[in-house]
Amino acid sequence: MIAFQNVSKYYDLHTVLRNINITIQKGEMAFLTGPSGAGKSTLLRLMYMAELADEGNIIIEDLDLASLKMSRIPFLRRSIGVVFQDFKLIKNLNVFNNVALALRIRGVVEREARNLTSEALKKVNLRHLADSYPQSLSGGEQQRVAIARAIVADPLVILADEPTGNLDPGTALDIIKLFRDLNLQGTTVLIATHNRELFRGTGKRVFKLDGGTLSGEEVG
Ligand SMILES: Nc1ncnc2c1ncn2[C@@H]1O[C@H](COP(=O)(O)OP(=O)(O)OP(=O)(O)O)[C@@H](O)[C@H]1O
Ligand SMILES: [Mg+2]
Structure with missing residues (x-):
């Protein structure tokens, strides 16, 4: 399970994520979408503690990140597989x-x-x-x-940050199919993308971020 509870993140005076509340069930596959600069990558980076939230809490499976000891970060990262655009x-x-x-x-x-x-x-x-x-x-x-x-x-969780950004449309859909297969085997999957084609027709939940705020949720 992934849970964001009133999570905010600031860079200096700039609010990058504001009061985010999201729950993704164990074994669920979901998408995170929104325009460039919306905060998608930052939200993922908070999950593997490449960045720390300034407010609120994040729970990954049974790990509570706000109170996670530094010595447990490698354990957290072993539970999460991350895929990048490049x-x-x-x-x-x-x-x-x-x-x-x-x-x-x-x-x-x-x-x-x-x-x-x-x-x-x-x-x-x-x-x-x-x-x-x-x-x-x-x-x-x-x-x-x-x-x-x-x-x-x-890993228990796979996070993918714009994983098809460098691929042609057909190959992109093959990669999404691969994530769906991995999800069917039980892994929780969260994919950040601005490309609506990737989640159209999947029946998966899509969280919409806009300017750092969760602006809605739809089914792909
Ligand atoms: N290390 C940082 N220092 C300062 N500002 C940052 C930092 N990382 C991200 N930002 C800012 O936070 C905001 C959100 O960035 P983020 O990379 O999370 O957006 P994104 O939704 O992933 O965008 P894209 O679709 O272009 O990848 C942007 O305004 C960005 O400039
Ligand atoms: Mg990004």
Whole structure:
């Protein structure tokens, strides 16, 4: 479960998020939309504590972020897989090692890291490209590598920030389909996008942000 309770965020005197209240159930898939500058990325960044809320509280599963000890932040981040618009792959590592790195830096033993990496690549249908390097892949393939990296440690929540912003419309819908498949396997998914085509017809809840305020909710 994800819950925002009266959350506000300021940068100096500028209010970026004002009194946000959102609840997303465990296993739900939802979207966050709104124009550029609305605060979508900031809202996601608060969830993995890249930024701290100035007011209110955020609950992720059973973690209460307002009172979370610094020493528990790595634990929080292990529960959350994050996907970005620009993929953020490491150029000089092949696909397999880009995904496996997420486990190796957490000290997962090598045999298990390899098994989990193979499974994650299978879920995104990329096992055949395990030895390829990012620059030889299409945008959609690169994003699937990034998604494999996000899910390899079996997170409870996947956050995606404009994950299809660099992809053509057909590939974008394939990526959304992949998120829907992951959601069907039980992972809570929240996708921030200004592209209405991505949630049209999905039947999922869409939270609308405007100028830092939650301006409404609709069903896609
Ligand atoms: N580190 C920061 N310091 C100061 N202002 C910031 C910072 N990060 C974001 N902002 C401001 O907060 C507001 C919301 O930014 P945010 O990136 O969350 O919007 P967004 O909805 O993700 O936009 P986009 O669709 O362009 O990605 C903007 O006015 C932005 O300039
Ligand atoms: Mg953004």
